[in-house]
Amino acid sequence: MGTGSARALALALALLLACSDIAVVTAQETERIEGSAGDVLEDNPVGRLKVYVYDLPSKYNKKLLKKDPRCLNHMFAAEIFMHRFLLSSAVRTFNPEEADWFYTPVYTTCDLTPKGLPLPFKSPRMMRSAIQLIATNWPYWNRSEGADHFFVTPHDFGACFHYQEEKAIGQGILPLLQRATLVQTFGQKNHVCLKDGSITIPPYAPPQKMQTHLIPADTPRSIFVYFRGLFYDTGNDPEGGYYARGARASVWENFKNNPLFDISTDHPPTYYEDMQRSVFCLCPLGWAPWSPRLVEAVVFGCIPVIIADDIVLPFADAIPWEDIGVFVAEEDVPQLDSILTSIPTDVILRKQRLLANPSMKQAMLFPQPAQPGDAFHQILNGLARKLPHGSNVFLKPGEKVLNWTTGPPGDLKPW
């Protein structure tokens, strides 16, 4: 074997190695995410729908914000950011005749207590007053009785406008919103406060804050299960058993001695970093089934363990949550450790691959300014998927469906 062929062989070998090097570098392990509606996470809503934004007096939106700017930072801030996004979005149209959807910017969750929690008692009146305004000043509400209008109602139980579940169920969804599309964070199957055709969105979590707490991705995940939060709400539920339907208390009582479970009521400053070092993050229900923990878990690549019976997760038709998270029934909580350790490793790795997909993380966030694929765009995609409007959307002239006089007398007062 002469030097010539040896050189050729070495050259070929090096070339092969170089090629494989390139191939390995580009093959980052992610998987495309497809929900029941298909591969729609990266759809561009521009051109598929037109939204008309009603110009309401500032007492419904800007004045409330000026009075209490904390509304921009709490988990219900999606309604404010959605308004801002739509004002400057390409789907906005100034011609209401060609609009497919109508948006009413009313901030119903911006009436905060001194501690920062929203009081929903005036919200039905506020909403009613806003609807009355648009019904009298524009013809489009009466044309369809709101069936081509959408509202963002991110409160605990959506448009039931109450934080206590029993009272919310008792009240039900505001009668005037019966035909409108509701964009809300609350979702539970067969529940009075989740209307058919609603779009479930993630709660607002500050994207900037989460960005600043990122740690290197090769930090090994050494915590098996992670949770920080209340297990008992002694202030509002002194007897126990009401808060979280007893599920959080059950997690504590069963796993407080288990070294695999890093659970406590602490508020550590390294909360976000710890989530990035965990394999599973518990997302149990609280007073309402949804929480920003889901968003945080997805952004930080920690597999969410959802303990909330019948919950409807955000963008459920675009994101296959069954493949991404682990669902545990509330009655199976005592066996949580067996359930989690018996998941096959390749299933866990697949879930992590899906979570690592950047479009998944983008879909959960409300960045300022808006970016392609984020939650704003997913909402618009969801609205676009409901088009074209069905035959029952537009009413025949003179037809009336809504009853403007039902509801508790307190809610009928003008706002």
Added chain:
Amino acid sequence: MMKSLLPQSQLRRSSAAAVRSSGGGAAGADGAMADGGGAGPRAPASSTFWFLLHALCCLISLFLGFRFSRLLFFLLFSTTALYHSTTSSSSAAVLRATTTTTTTTTTTTTTTNTFTLSFAAANTPPSGPANRTALEAASSGNPQSHVVVGRHGIRIRPWPHPDPVEVMRAHRIMERVQEEQRRWYGVKEPRQVLVVTPTYSRAFQALHLTGLLHSLRNVPYPLTWIVVEAGGTTNATAAMLARSGLTFVHIPFPDRMPHDWADRHATENRMRLHALRVIRERKMDGVVVFADDSNVHSMELFDEVQKVQWMGAVSVGILAHTGTADQLRLSEEDKQNMPLPVQGPACNSSGHLAGWHTFNSLPFSGKTATVVGEAAPVLPRGLEWAGFVLNSRMLWKEADGKPDWVKDLDAVGENGEEIENPLTLLNDPSSVEPLGNCGKKVLLWWLRVEARADSKFPQGWVIEPPLEVVVPAKRTPWPETTTELPSELLDDKQEQEDRRLSRANKSSRPQGTTKRKGDPQGQDN
């Protein structure tokens, strides 16, 4: 409310039930109710009856507490109570409590559990349909939902502690996840690490090699340990390498290691060159790391060297160990000007190699050790090999992409000249890549610690023949032993060792033998 729900027929049935279950209050209840049963026509008696009943109820509430007495009354008036929606949520919850066996409430007592369980059978049949309607009233408003609003029991399993098999499974899951993480975010194509270690047999060899062995075992990349031993291979070293679990190449080097530090450095350099020639002959592929046996390496070093293209330099912390109790007396000026004890690449602002940091040995001038084992600081000479890493292809005769600024290995050291540092392998030393964040991170530490060159140590650290010498020590904590030393053991070195050995033996041998037999009768040598 209670008074309005008291039909007479139910009273008799439920009073019997009450007697079975509740404690002290029952007798009173029985009496009162029996009294009340025949009390219809007697008006004043009936008012006292109601008064007594009221008092009785208060007493029961007092003894059992509000919730339990509420439970008791609920069970007494079970069928009628159910249809009242005011108690529906609690009743639904209570019914749920009766059907699950492992519930506890926040103020749990064992009596509560048995109480509810004993009534489960009695009450669920008549209230079956009522049960469902109550649940519906309290549920999310939709007949198909099974999620109930209201109070739920807290489910606790009987043994809420971790199962060891599951814990092991969890750890295996985490290991697999971390492996996958390394694969995604760590080094894409991990290259083999070729570790070159010159060593020789001396007292501290086992110490140094054991430390290095453990470090290398923790390296997550494929590794080959090339050990060059001066004075030929020894069985002790061979045994240690075989037990290590690492892939190794044990190369004998004919010359013995000299006692002089200067000569020792020169010999080590020749040993390393010899190892490089072996790498070249066998065409071993990977990254060459020079790990001296007494140095300490961090794990990040091995992650960092994966990035080397042809030749890289890392920062080495130089630990000049003084070896004596006296500190070097440095002037104030010296102390202030003392540079960091680091050898490594120096970068300019754009991140390119601009020069070298070397160890400043001026403060130590005149006080350094010349002979191995001397109690004086040992300093590096110039640039240490440990701070450099090579791509093994640089050593091969033919390698694709081998740059021109690399000399051919055969041309180096042929004529027996000094190979001070790996820069002599290059034509152009400016092409060395600075690693470890441009030398900012110190990835390993250089240290030379040795015993005296002639210090004795058992071969392979196996004590053969076993220790049997018993010598009463001069100073013992026990006052009654003799302090005489047998004359034949007055040899200098032996005395030191035997004192140590005898003290160890003192604890195992009984006092009597050494004391009475002052003569060395129980001593075999």
